Amino acid sequence: MSRASDRAYSAIRNMILSGELPAGAQLGEEALAEMCGVSRTPVREALRRLEADMLVGRTDTQRTFVADWSIDDVADAFELRAMLEARAARRAAERMTEPALARIRAANRTLSAAIQHPSPDVAGFLDGNREFHAIILEVAGSRRLAALLGTLIEQPVVLRTARQYSREELRRSHAEHEELTAAFARRDGAWAEAIMTSHILRAYHAYADAHRARLDAGTQQEAAE
Amino acid sequence: MSRASDRAYSAIRNMILSGELPAGAQLGEEALAEMCGVSRTPVREALRRLEADMLVGRTDTQRTFVADWSIDDVADAFELRAMLEARAARRAAERMTEPALARIRAANRTLSAAIQHPSPDVAGFLDGNREFHAIILEVAGSRRLAALLGTLIEQPVVLRTARQYSREELRRSHAEHEELTAAFARRDGAWAEAIMTSHILRAYHAYADAHRARLDAGTQQEAAE
């Protein structure tokens, strides 16, 4: 992270995820270089990585811009993520070790603590969640699967969705993690796969519902103006 | 392709796929730059792309080398490819159009012609095969799925395997393509998914068998020396 190109990558990524750089915005290399306090060379490298992540797009004439995620793109990403994470869960269940299981339980305790408070600790929830999924990926033992999933998780949409989870949704998510842990403890790959599929697709529909609600609100607001 | 970085990418990629740069070989940027007739800047970009393709690896201290594919890596890649291409086939079947179907049939005719001759036209077979799978991916209509599969197809192993296909294997492969086409014509997603899974996994086992045979031959040769 101390290299200039890594700093540029993180900085630009954060600006995209936070919405500071809105979808469709042009990304001039010179301007980004100045923002990040580095030269164009590491910025170019960062842009190439972000392009691979599909966070930025590129016109036919090599101009880069913040990728615009249509609702179909989001559905697409969630579908693929469901398939890949489900496979990871199955493999993890088949390969589970006691130490890994202990770490998964610890991550779940973190999660559990984060949602106990009157006002849920969303950052804590996200940390525990990330850790949980990371351990599964590690136990699944497929570098390739990990690489593919890397481009699908922590997309803008995923983060923003989690932030507006209701307490009920957080509780439900935690319950699914507990059930997944049970499947892991029994080394039941089919069970783990099924729960994980459901876990991700439920998250998708939570997002889709919130998105529709936002759209409706926007329409009403327009009508009122 | 006219850009220096694209030329470098293709050149290095070909050297890896052809085995000219053997697995584990160090890839000095300076040396590659000279080989490709460009400066280090585009070479660096090419190496980053090849790293994303997992054709090259990187030590903890940023030195790049030709990735070494263990038999487990290959199995891993084929498994993922089977899952993803099967999903693409299902989506394609559900979204199939008549023009696309016509193009798929044309690709199959190319394939068919390539394996008719006494000595099969392997290059022609590979072209038809590539076209066939490309159309499916296009009709599937998921940019993300296409991006993920891009890193899994045309790996060194895949290419080398096809080149040593027997006539019987080529004929079998073609027959599966015909069956896939039938599934597409009927818009039967489940059927298409099942055939595609089988199609890829059969290719994997053809590779695995050939690999084992090679290993045995090597052992015997060693013993004879």
Place this chain on the structure above:
DNA sequence: GACATGGATATTGTATACAAATGCCATCGG
């Protein structure tokens, strides 16, 4: 003889200058 240490050497990371291309806009002709 094994191992640590130091510096020479090689390699990668970054900045900058310049070349090539693209986009923009004003001007001109219809």
Place this chain on the structure above:
DNA sequence: CCGATGGCATTTGTATACAATATCCATGTC
């Protein structure tokens, strides 16, 4: 007024120089 054309401004692509870092080998010490 609309569209084409030419040239200026902006942006990206490449080469190169220099800085930072890692590797390697020789030397010295225990």
